[in-house]
Structures are given as C-alpha cells and as structure tokens.
Amino acid sequence: MSTVDWLNSEAFTAFGQHIIWSDMLGNTIGLIALALGWLRSVWTWPAQLLSGLVLIAANVSVQQAGSVGKQLIVVAVAVWGWQQWTRGRRRAQDGSLAVRFATWRERGYLLGAAALGTLVVGGLFTVFPSLSWSPWADAYIFAGTLVAMVAQARGMVEFWFAWLLVDLVGVPLNFHSGLAFSGLIYVVYGALVLWGMRDWWLRTRTPAMEGATA
Secondary structure, eight states: OOHHHHHTSEEEEETTEEEEHHHHHHHHHHHHHHHHHHTTOTTHHHHHHHHHHHHHHHHHHTTOHHHHHHHHHHHHHHHHHHHHHHHHHHHSTTSSOOOBOOOHHHHHHHHHHHHHHHHHHHHHHHHSGGGOSSHHHHHHHHHHHHHHHHHHHTTBTHHHHHHHHHHHHHHHHHHHHTOHHHHHHHHHHHHHHHHHHHHHHHHTTOGGGTTOOO
C-alpha cells in the first residue's frame, strides 16, 4: 500500500461518518498550526505547509479538484509566510513577532482581493464543473484562505477575522462533502480563532511592541 493509499484509507467510523487518515491528520496538524499562530511562533508556517500537503490527499479522495488547488496555494504561501516571519523576528526589538491592525488602505486591498479572487475562481469552477461540485463556496474558501494567510504573514490582526469568515462556509461544506473530521475541526478552529483574535488585539496595545515591524 502506497503512502497516498494509506492516507485515504479509513481510520475509524463515528456517528455513521467514515473518517479517513488524511482528513484527520491534515486537519489536526492545521489546528496545531493555528495554535502556533496564536502564540506567534514561526513554526506555524512549516505546520501549515505539512497540513496542506496531507490535505491534498484528502481532497483528491472526495474529488474536490478545486480544494486541491487551494491546498497547493496554501503550501506556496506557507513558504512565503515562513520567510516573512523569520525576517520579522530578526527585526523585532524584543525578539518576538510584532502584530498590528491593517491600515484602511490595506483592508481595502484585502477585501478587494477576496472579492476578485472569489469571482475569478468561482467563474473558473463554473466553466469547468469537474473542478468543484460547489463552485462558489469553494471559490469563497479558496480566496478567503489566501487572504487570511497573507494577512497573517504581515502580522495583521485582520487575519483572524478572515479565518472566521472562512469557517462560516467551511464547516457546512466539509460536512456535506463527506469530510466529517474537517467539519468538526473547523468548529474548533472557530473557537480558537476567537481567542487568538482577542490575544493579538490586546498585543497591539502593548508598548513593548511599538516600533517593531512584522
């Protein structure tokens, strides 16, 4: 049995839902990555990279080609974010990562990128139905995930808001797709996002962080 075959094999059954290894492991690692992001640890990025690689197998198993594309983007942005945070930690005066609120212009860029990305990807998925059976929901999650990761790489508190908005669509979509563990993990993501948002928000008021650039 190959590694991909094993990843897509059934781990266990719970409440009538078949849980596969790739779905369980990929999302568990993703949850750890989010917790590391809360702690502003640079290890959040290699964890996100590994999560993306494992979840590619999960999405292949349920024929979600669009989600496979999303995970490939996650892997690429994780490499870039890792580089950004490594540089940020070197520049910060106290050795930690500085966090901040985005400017209104940056917020406009993020919202514009999310809207444009959703329209472009949703249109692509509509023209090529084999890429996704739920084109607009997949496109929303695709664009929202990318925007959230870019905001996280820049140390912006808004990245938590972006993840929360992605969760609102990701939870029902994953349950409906048969990726039950993904759906459950997204619920936990929601709670962790709220705590992380509060922590980063409070850190923007910490005098020790002033002058540090993410």
